[in-house]
Amino acid sequence: MRILVDANVPGAEACFGPLGELVRMPGREIDAAALCDIDALVIRSITRLDAATLDTAGAQGMRLRFVGTCTIGTDHVDRAALARHGIAFASAPGCNAEAVVDYVLGSLLTLAERQGWRLSERRVGIVGVGNVGGRLLARLSAMGIACLACDPPRAEVEGLEGFETLETLIGECDVLCLHTPLVREGPHATHHLLDARRIAELAPGTLLLNAGRGDCIDGQALRQRLAGQGDISAVLDVWEGEPAIDPALRDLAQIATPHIAGYSLDGKLRGTYQIYAALYQHLGLPRRLGLADLLPPPPLPRLRLQGGLDPDEALRCCLRAVYDVRRDHDSLRRESRRRGMAQGFDACRANYPLRRELSTLTVELGDGAQALAPWLQGAGLSLA
Numbered sequence: 001m002r003i004l005v006d007a008n009v010p011g012a013e014a015c016f017g018p019l020g021e022l023v024r025m026p027g028r029e030i031d032a033a034a035l036c037d038i039d040a041l042v043i044r045s046i047t048r049l050d051a052a053t054l055d056t057a058g059a060q061g062m063r064l065r066f067v068g069t070c071t072i073g074t075d076h077v078d079r080a081a082l083a084r085h086g087i088a089f090a091s092a093p094g095c096n097a098e099a100v101v102d103y104v105l106g107s108l109l110t111l112a113e114r115q116g117w118r119l120s121e122r123r124v125g126i127v128g129v130g131n132v133g134g135r136l137l138a139r140l141s142a143m144g145i146a147c148l149a150c151d152p153p154r155a156e157v158e159g160l161e162g163f164e165t166l167e168t169l170i171g172e173c174d175v176l177c178l179h180t181p182l183v184r185e186g187p188h189a190t191h192h193l194l195d196a197r198r199i200a201e202l203a204p205g206t207l208l209l210n211a212g213r214g215d216c217i218d219g220q221a222l223r224q225r226l227a228g229q230g231d232i233s234a235v236l237d238v239w240e241g242e243p244a245i246d247p248a249l250r251d252l253a254q255i256a257t258p259h260i261a262g263y264s265l266d267g268k269l270r271g272t273y274q275i276y277a278a279l280y281q282h283l284g285l286p287r288r289l290g291l292a293d294l295l296p297p298p299p300l301p302r303l304r305l306q307g308g309l310d311p312d313e314a315l316r317c318c319l320r321a322v323y324d325v326r327r328d329h330d331s332l333r334r335e336s337r338r339r340g341m342a343q344g345f346d347a348c349r350a351n352y353p354l355r356r357e358l359s360t361l362t363v364e365l366g367d368g369a370q371a372l373a374p375w376l377q378g379a380g381l382s383l384a
């Protein structure tokens, strides 16, 4: 059996090596020709598998029978075309959701520090309350932070209680976090969900964060609002036109990162493992590995806090000990200036440094720090 795996999929040798010949390729280079002499394909979100690519490969005698994407998002794959060619498909729901929540908390605490506000005093609107948004809602609520949730597809099925409209969130929240998939058609389409009209409605002082998909925001309208009035802030991890993103928007965003919100080692290995499990099931083979076999111990397992820090400062210390979002902002700026936008964007992702999730850190609370326990635990830290 021949398996083609994106070069940016960790744990691939252990998971897929025993099945046969493993071929590695940069995800953006996987095209119809690459699909012709393989039996299984393991990708990430940068490989576009559209009908034209599959039809071209099909006409050349493709024998591909399984495609797995080690990602949450699936908008890069035409699932109907895969089905038409008789190819099984699996994705990795929720695999890196905790990492995205770490990213959101780190970004909010960084802007709180720069702009002089406290996280506990903000009201946060969450748009898209699935694996990512749901975990964000759970962590912020456990910290006692006021949240409003907007998820019309869920509200339709579960009832309106607990859900607000996007207009309410825009009118009432200081922070708006977008965690929606990219859906181009239908009653709940998310393409330009934040369009020019909604961007104009954001109150001065609003912080807009997008870690869903770039096309969920009209980037040109956001750039105009940031450049013109300069009275709102943006944290952007995802962009229209990746990897050749708009340099002006990058410069105007308070935090600008190269689609790495979910890039913890834990999240990536969970994704690999979910696809490993799906492929073995597809082949009717028993699994020999557990996720714990893939995950190394964290480099920083424990930290001790004494009294004296306020809650935001204490959480910032713990978060930055594990993951500092400012590093990713700086590396996008540096690499895109050095190599050009598209190559710099991809270089940051291909050479991404080791990052673990917040939950891998256990915090000991010393004298005077005990009162921080609910806040830190709510944020996702383990307490000794």
Ligand SMILES: NC(=O)c1ccc[n+]([C@@H]2O[C@H](COP(=O)([O-])OP(=O)(O)OC[C@H]3O[C@@H](n4cnc5c(N)ncnc54)[C@H](O)[C@@H]3O)[C@@H](O)[C@H]2O)c1
Pocket (backbone or CB within 6 Å): 072, 073, 074, 093, 094, 096, 097, 100, 127, 128, 129, 130, 131, 132, 133, 134, 150, 151, 152, 153, 154, 179, 180, 181, 182, 183, 188, 189, 190, 193, 211, 212, 213, 237, 238, 259, 260, 261, 262, 263
């Ligand atoms: N930046 C990153 O690194 C990163 C990492 C993981 C996921 N993502 C993106 O985030 C998206 C969400 O991830 P998830 O794991 O929470 O997915 P999910 O499918 O578990 O949840 C998505 C939620 O969005 C809701 N939704 C759909 N249309 C909506 C609309 N018009 N308005 C409001 N809500 C709507 C759905 O009902 C669902 O509850 C993914 O599809 C992916 O594109 C990005």
Ligand SMILES: O=C(O)[C@H](O)[C@H](O)COP(=O)(O)O
Pocket (backbone or CB within 6 Å): 008, 044, 045, 046, 070, 071, 072, 073, 074, 096, 259, 262, 263
């Ligand atoms: O959908 C996802 O899971 C994320 O967007 C994913 O982490 C993005 O990483 P990529 O697949 O682009 O390497």
